[in-house]
Amino acid sequence: MKQQGIGQSHAKIILIGEHSVVYGQPAIALPLPNVKLKATLTADTTSASHVVKCSWAQGNLTSLPESMAGIQKLINTLMERFNGQDDGWTLEIDSMLPSERGMGSSAATAIAIVRAFFDLYETPLDRETLLKLADVEEQITHRSPSGLDAATTSSDQPIYFIKGQHGQPIELNLHATMVIADTGIKGATKEAIMAVRELLATDPQTTQQRLAHLGKLTERARTILSRDDPNELGRVLNLAQDELTELNVSDTALERLIQVARQNGALGAKLTGGGRGGCMFALAKTALGARKLAGILKQHGAVETWIQPLAKGDE
Numbered sequence: 001m002k003q004q005g006i007g008q009s010h011a012k013i014i015l016i017g018e019h020s021v022v023y024g025q026p027a028i029a030l031p032l033p034n035v036k037l038k039a040t041l042t043a044d045t046t047s048a049s050h051v052v053k054c055s056w057a058q059g060n061l062t063s064l065p066e067s068m069a070g071i072q073k074l075i076n077t078l079m080e081r082f083n084g085q086d087d088g089w090t091l092e093i094d095s096m097l098p099s100e101r102g103m104g105s106s107a108a109t110a111i112a113i114v115r116a117f118f119d120l121y122e123t124p125l126d127r128e129t130l131l132k133l134a135d136v137e138e139q140i141t142h143r144s145p146s147g148l149d150a151a152t153t154s155s156d157q158p159i160y161f162i163k164g165q166h167g168q169p170i171e172l173n174l175h176a177t178m179v180i181a182d183t184g185i186k187g188a189t190k191e192a193i194m195a196v197r198e199l200l201a202t203d204p205q206t207t208q209q210r211l212a213h214l215g216k217l218t219e220r221a222r223t224i225l226s227r228d229d230p231n232e233l234g235r236v237l238n239l240a241q242d243e244l245t246e247l248n249v250s251d252t253a254l255e256r257l258i259q260v261a262r263q264n265g266a267l268g269a270k271l272t273g274g275g276r277g278g279c280m281f282a283l284a285k286t287a288l289g290a291r292k293l294a295g296i297l298k299q300h301g302a303v304e305t306w307i308q309p310l311a312k313g314d315e
């Protein structure tokens with residue numbers, strides 16, 4: 001066992017396919033490498049205490065807030081795995097990710113913690129084990145997670161994802177820039193997932209059609225990403241937003257920013273992640289256009305914006 005274990009991860013953004021991915025349809029998600037999270041696990045040889053420190057909570061592992069029940073379970077699972085229940089440590093989580101905004105904060109935290117434990121105990125970690133362990137946390141924090149968040153917050157490349165698989169890296173040849181904007185309202189992923197489940201129970205036929213349509217739109221987006229047609233991608237994103245609204249996972253704050261973006265030259269705009277609060281994004285043709293849009297979205301209530309070029313090398 002070393003003196004210190006370090007684990008890193010980053011935010012993610014779902015381009016298309018949220019919610020339908022829970023029901024076996026494909027999704028495409030991108031890493032946001034500049035929005036980072038770091039977990040530092042420092043061994044304490046003087047005591048057997050387990051202290052967790054992060055910007056939203058601080059204290060002993062056993063007294064973490066309810067919102068961290070998934071993290072608590074994950075850490076207990078890791079301690080058991082390494083037979084390290086009697087090893088004292090302090091875990092510091094340093095995160096640039098806003099929590100509950102659809103940017104994968106919980107999965108990114110889990111990924112970094114798993115990496116930090118494997119680093120501290122000097123054990124090699126393969127991707128399958130990493131995702132399986134992150135799922136221990138995600139199962140509690142979200143309901144029926146697809147695994148998409150963990151797969152993307154641990155990947156350096158955009159991924160095409162189907163539930164039950166690890167995600168396939170894809171190359172993007174489309175030159176456009178995304179503006180991500182935070183409504184400032186906590187996203188309610190669990191509730192949004194429940195809302196879709198309820199719709200499936202009350203109106204199975206239409207709901208299944210909508211989920212299948214989102215899957216088809218994702219396939220179309222994948223083809224478009226391999227060539228350079230940002231206008232067509234914008235149209236596909238708008239169609240996906242229509243379906244998400246019908247699935248009852250959007251809300252007025254998201255719709256407002258989406259409309260503002262479309263009225264101000266965005267090629268397309270939609271919510272991203274769980275919805276019902278959280279973030280939306282808009283697609284702009286150029287980096288300059290994206291910066292202008294970011295300013296406009298802020299004037300209309302966005303509390304934070306991030307700019308992310310789609311293709312590598314456009315930074």
Ligand SMILES: C[C@@](O)(CCO)CC(=O)[O-]
Pocket residue numbers: 014017018019020021022102104142144145146147148149189193273274
């Ligand atoms: C809403 C959802 O599709 C994305 C949450 O970021 C849920 C999931 O994939 O687990």
